[in-house]
Amino acid sequence: MTRGGGIWAVVVWLTAGLPAAACDLCAIYSADNAREQRKAGLVLTASESFIPYRTVLFNDEKISGSDLDFNDSSITHIVPGYNFSRRFGVSLGLPVVYHNFKRTEVRYSLTSLPVVRTEQSSELGLGDVSLIARWTVFELAKMEYGFGVNILAGVKFPTGDTDRIADEVEQTRIFEALLPSGTPHDPLGHSISGVHQHDLSPGSGSYDGIFGLTARARWSRLFLNAQFQYYLRTEGESGFTYGDEIMASGGPGIYLLLHEHFTLNLQGIVSYDSMARDELDGRLSNRTGLTAWYLGPQVGLTVGERFSAVGGIDLPLRITANGLQNVPDYRVHASLVWRF
């Protein structure tokens, strides 16, 4: 390969265009892990996703107020990975979850009056670790153009703390014990906050399947990529099951700077995120489930052949949510990748 070709090889697959960095796949493949010049060896990725959940929706109507509940969520992924070859690699996702939040709840008891409690605090802990494999099923790289497709699959393990889910389920069961038998009731109907306990829980208590597909194309300085993810949730802590989640995103980009030792690109990304309703003991909660569309820019940078970085912001175009929920005001994401 010529020297110029080497530069292109660095920049061709610079970004996989994965804006929702809170997710496990995004953390791993948000920078240049999926680029063409993948060599066997270690790769270390650090990614950050910050999402302020300060918009409160009640049956899709925005709730106004001066002292509403909120959750500022930060998830940092440390992702060591190893590429066995150009076509096959594995990554281990270690999420560190931090929530700064305020939520008000009515805590029910079978033996005393309910207590209204406002909790303003923070939660820090290791989330659910994921192990994900990548297989490059198709790859075509020429000087002027290129195309590639990756398939991703993995497992998320129940390593994160689940005390908050256990507490939420316990409150559900106490409240339901107070209802006449046979009364139809939402499993999370006792909640008076859009920030639920399961929203704050670092872990799920479940083994979940992770599946993904990424595709990318380049022609000269222009590129286009897209990715699809599916999270298959299983029953976790205390019979609680998070709803399955589908994410899709992608968009066109252009390399603004092409230098021998660094590159800079800009991309516009449209994202779709759909979370199904959560379940408790097999009953769906109509206070969960969300569909959102985002649009935002993303900037990518490579320095040499070992370092790359990506950063972007997602602005909500439209969010619909069931029941009472706090939804994102916006999403900020960034990733740093070092290839050894």
Added chain:
Amino acid sequence: MNLVLPSVPSMPSRLSWSCVRLSCRACFRSVAFVVLVLMAVASRLAAAEPYIYLIERFSSNQVTIHFNTDANRTYSLQYLDSSKCTNGGVPCSSSQVPTGSWSNLWVAPRLPFPDHYVITDYRTNRMRLYRLKVTP
């Protein structure tokens, strides 16, 4: 406590039928009357009266009190342990409803959305009256 509302959908058809036979002035009065009725109904619907929809025994020595709440209103569940209206005892209204000093059992937080609550209370007395007080 339950509102008995007129059958609103039937009103426009009845009004248009009668306007045919009335003078313009009488017709205007009828329209104004119906508008006032509809406004009154709408205001009652927008801010429903507080309503305890169920009280039932719970466990061996408790009761549960169930009620719904509207948005942006504060609800106080209150109780009174005597219902006797006597000159020297509990004061009562002309309809023999105790108006004495009710005590707060529980106050529901003012929320920007409707909700419902189930409150437990111990059966310590032979009888206890409950009411919901709402502000504003």
